[in-house]
Amino acid sequence: MSVEEVVKARSIADSAIATMQKLQIPATPANYAIWYEYHAGLSPNLQRTIDVLISNNANFNENTLQDLYATFFTSDKEAQAVRETSMHALQTLQEIVGVADLASDDAQQFGHTLRGLASKGLGESLGNLKHLIEDLVQESKSMAGRSDYVGLRMRESAGKIEALERNLENAILDSTMDGLTGVSNRRSFDVTIRKLAGEAMNSGDDLSMLMIDIDHFKRVNDTWGHQTGDTVLRYLAKTLQKAVRGGDHVARYGGEEFAVLLPRTDGKAAVTVAENIREALAREPIELDVTPPMTPITVSIGASVYEPGDPLADWVGRADSALYNAKRDGRDRVELNECSECRS
Amino acid sequence: MVEIVLNSMNAVNAGVDGGIASNPIPGLCLLVDDSLLVRKIARKIFTGLGFETDEAENGQVALEKCLCRMPDVVLLDWNMPVMDGLEFLKSLRRTEGGRGPAVIFCTTETDVDHIQKALANGANEYLMKPFDQDSLVAKLDMVYYRK
Numbered sequence: 001m002s003v004e005e006v007v008k009a010r011s012i013a014d015s016a017i018a019t020m021q022k023l024q025i026p027a028t029p030a031n032y033a034i035w036y037e038y039h040a041g042l043s044p045n046l047q048r049t050i051d052v053l054i055s056n057n058a059n060f061n062e063n064t065l066q067d068l069y070a071t072f073f074t075s076d077k078e079a080q081a082v083r084e085t086s087m088h089a090l091q092t093l094q095e096i097v098g099v100a101d102l103a104s105d106d107a108q109q110f111g112h113t114l115r116g117l118a119s120k121g122l123g124e125s126l127g128n129l130k131h132l133i134e135d136l137v138q139e140s141k142s143m144a145g146r147s148d149y150v151g152l153r154m155r156e157s158a159g160k161i162e163a164l165e166r167n168l169e170n171a172i173l174d175s176t177m178d179g180l181t182g183v184s185n186r187r188s189f190d191v192t193i194r195k196l197a198g199e200a201m202n203s204g205d206d207l208s209m210l211m212i213d214i215d216h217f218k219r220v221n222d223t224w225g226h227q228t229g230d231t232v233l234r235y236l237a238k239t240l241q242k243a244v245r246g247g248d249h250v251a252r253y254g255g256e257e258f259a260v261l262l263p264r265t266d267g268k269a270a271v272t273v274a275e276n277i278r279e280a281l282a283r284e285p286i287e288l289d290v291t292p293p294m295t296p297i298t299v300s301i302g303a304s305v306y307e308p309g310d311p312l313a314d315w316v317g318r319a320d321s322a323l324y325n326a327k328r329d330g331r332d333r334v335e336l337n338e339c340s341e342c343r344s
Numbered sequence: 345m346v347e348i349v350l351n352s353m354n355a356v357n358a359g360v361d362g363g364i365a366s367n368p369i370p371g372l373c374l375l376v377d378d379s380l381l382v383r384k385i386a387r388k389i390f391t392g393l394g395f396e397t398d399e400a401e402n403g404q405v406a407l408e409k410c411l412c413r414m415p416d417v418v419l420l421d422w423n424m425p426v427m428d429g430l431e432f433l434k435s436l437r438r439t440e441g442g443r444g445p446a447v448i449f450c451t452t453e454t455d456v457d458h459i460q461k462a463l464a465n466g467a468n469e470y471l472m473k474p475f476d477q478d479s480l481v482a483k484l485d486m487v488y489y490r491k
Contacts, residue, residue, distance in 0.1 A: 049459050055482070056472040058454055067456035198452040198473035204381040309385035311476040 015039040023060050030069045037072070046072045059191045178252040180230060181237035189251035189259055193312055196249070196263055201308040208270035210260040211302040211319040212240070212277065215331040217256040220297065224290050232297055235286050243277045259319075267305045267336050274301040274334040282332060298332035307339050370488075371416030375399045376406040376432065377450070378424045382473070386419055386450075389477050393484075403432030407439075414441050417488055420467070422451035422458065430461060437466040446487040450475060 016035035017027075025031050037043055038050050049068070058064065176188035184192065193209075200207035214220070214236060221229040233256065240250045240258060249261040262270055278299055285294040302323030306315050322337035329335070373395045375386045383399050390397050398415065400406035404427040406418070418436070422429045429449060436442040449462045450471045459470050468487040471479060 045460065045463065048463050049456060052459050052463070052470040053454075053456075056454070056470070056479075058472070064456060071456050071460055194472070194474065195452075201382060201385070201474045202379050202452060204379065308381055308474060309388065309476055311478065312474065 012036060012039045025060055025065065030073070031065055033073060034065065034068050043072060057194075061191075178237075181234050181252050183237045183241065183258070184249060184251035186251065186253060189249070189253065189261075192249045192251070193261060193316075196261055197306055197308070197312055197315075200263070200306055204308075205264045206266040207306040208262040208265045208267060209304055209306070209315065209319045210262070210270060210274050210277075211253070211316075211323045212236075212258040212260065212274075212299050213301075213323055213327070214256040215298045215300055215327075223292070224288075224294070228288065228290060228294075231288065232286065236281070236297070236299070239280055240277060243273060243280065267303065267338065270303045270305070271334055271336050274303055277301065278332065278334055300326035300331050301334045302326055302337065303334065304337040305339065310339075370394050372396045372398065372413065373417040373419065374406060374409060374415040374445075375419050376401075376403065376424070376429065377419070377421035378402060379421070382421065382450075385475075386480075389480055390417075390419075392477070393481070403427030403429060403435075406432050407435055410436055410439065410442065410445075415445050417484070418445045418447045419450050419471075420447055422449065422453045422462075430465060433462070433465050433467060446484075448483050448487065 013036060016032060016039050019025075019039070020027060020031060020035050025035070034046070034050075037046055041047060046068070049071075052058075053060070053064065176184060176191075178185040196207055199205075214232065217229065217232070220232055233252075236258065237250070237252065240260060244250060244260060244262070247263050251259050251261075253259040260273070262273060265273070278301060282296050282298050285296045288294045300323055302319045302321065302325070304315055304318035304322055306312075318337040318339065322335040325337075326333045326335040370393060373390045375383045375390070375397055376399075377383050377386070378401050383401075387397050387399070395417070398409055398413075400409055402424040406420075407427070409415075410418075420429045420433065427435075429451070433447060433449075436445070436447070443466070446468045447466065448469045448471050449467045450473060451458070452473045454472055462470055469483045471483050
């Protein structure tokens with residue numbers, strides 16, 4: 001491997017890591033391999049498939065990433081060799097980066113080792129860099145096995161990196177759920193709305209949406225504090241989950257706003273679901289030992305029906321504008337946005 | 345002789361006046377989907393863009409239509425009775441002149457295996473449902489308008 005090749009590999013690795021961060025992809029070796037190869041351009045098929053996914057705003061969830069790996073990294077023997085080289089180069093680089101980080105902690109001692117190896121490798125032939133790298137890795141491994149400070153730090157940082165990767169993975173796995181209320185989060189809502197709208201476009205079945213916003217939520221926070229505010233959010237989430245059927249989707253859309261997707265539900269039925277939610281909340285206050293005593297919370301709800309062929313943003317916008325009308329007309333009410341040119 | 349020249353002059357003028365000469369029809373688009381609603385939405389968008397459209401409810405019917413008259417663009421569903429989208433695509437690309445049309449798969453099948461199979465068998469692009477005018481035009485930009 002020449003110096004140019006190492007430099008190039010490093011820049012590809014940087015691009016791969018940047019893309020993974022942008023798309024919020026967990027830093028596992030398999031995912032590194034996918035995005036390294038994507039940026040290296042070694043496999044046109046992989047590149048095109050990923051381009052298609054990106055251009056359709058597809059979600060790179062665990063399944064998609066596993067499929068990518070299984071499709072492009074476990075079949076097709078011809079590309080296997082190329083792949084192994086790039087994997088190897090990447091692993092080597094990662095280890096060097098780790099060693100280099102360590103070297104900055106103990107510059108003198110490790111720098112000496114580095115220089116020794118460098119003079120050996122570079123002195124004879126520039127093309128021998130691969131062997132130099134291998135020696136470096138070997139050296140770093142033997143250092144990790146030492147009982148002194150450097151060895152300890154080496155093991156510590158290895159442990160930290162592993163923990164970091166695990167945390168990242170857990171974070172990604174958890175990221176379909178809203179941490180506070182336990183319903184879906186906005187990210188999961190964005191994926192689900194596309195899936196359900198695609199199905200509705202195929203089948204011609206109705207698909208409705210509710211946008212739900214707590215009335216005067218700021219007053220709740222100001223009167224009883226943010227902890228009570230959080231309790232109210234959780235209570236609303238629970239009420240929503242009780243009011244819907246199995247195939248429905250409840251999500252925290254943001255702040256004190258929630259969204260519900262209702263497959264096979266027309267505008268009239270969506271309003272009925274919305275009224276049930278509104279009434280259940282308005283009936284009695286949440287049982288909380290607070291001063292002044294808790295009063296019932298109320299919500300305003302906007303409903304709209306998906307019109308296949310319209311941009312999804314328009315559909316969400318119509319629910320939002322119905323919600324705005326409900327607020328404007330006095331709150332604690334449900335409004336339906338009838339689309340202008342509904343299906344004949 | 346004079347009359348012929350005059351006639352052709354009139355034809356040219358009529359063309360300019362009617363906006364036909366300055367705005368040529370982009371081509372023929374074949375919409376292949378078993379969903380009547382999807383075909384209706386796509387038809388509305390394509391005719392709005394100036395395309396001539398034809399429709400087929402499965403791959404078999406689509407293939408027969410292609411043998412009669414080869415389209416310029418094919419919008420292709422995956423799951424259909426009788427002959428699915430992938431089978432149609434394979435047959436089309438083996439047909440004489442069948443490498444010409446720009447084929448855009450348009451489906452809810454979003455997994456890697458489907459995309460990979462579609463591209464490997466000669467699809468030019470892959471559009472995920474639900475689509476709207478903007479997402480469809482973006483794909484046409486890539487595989488048809490820029491050609």
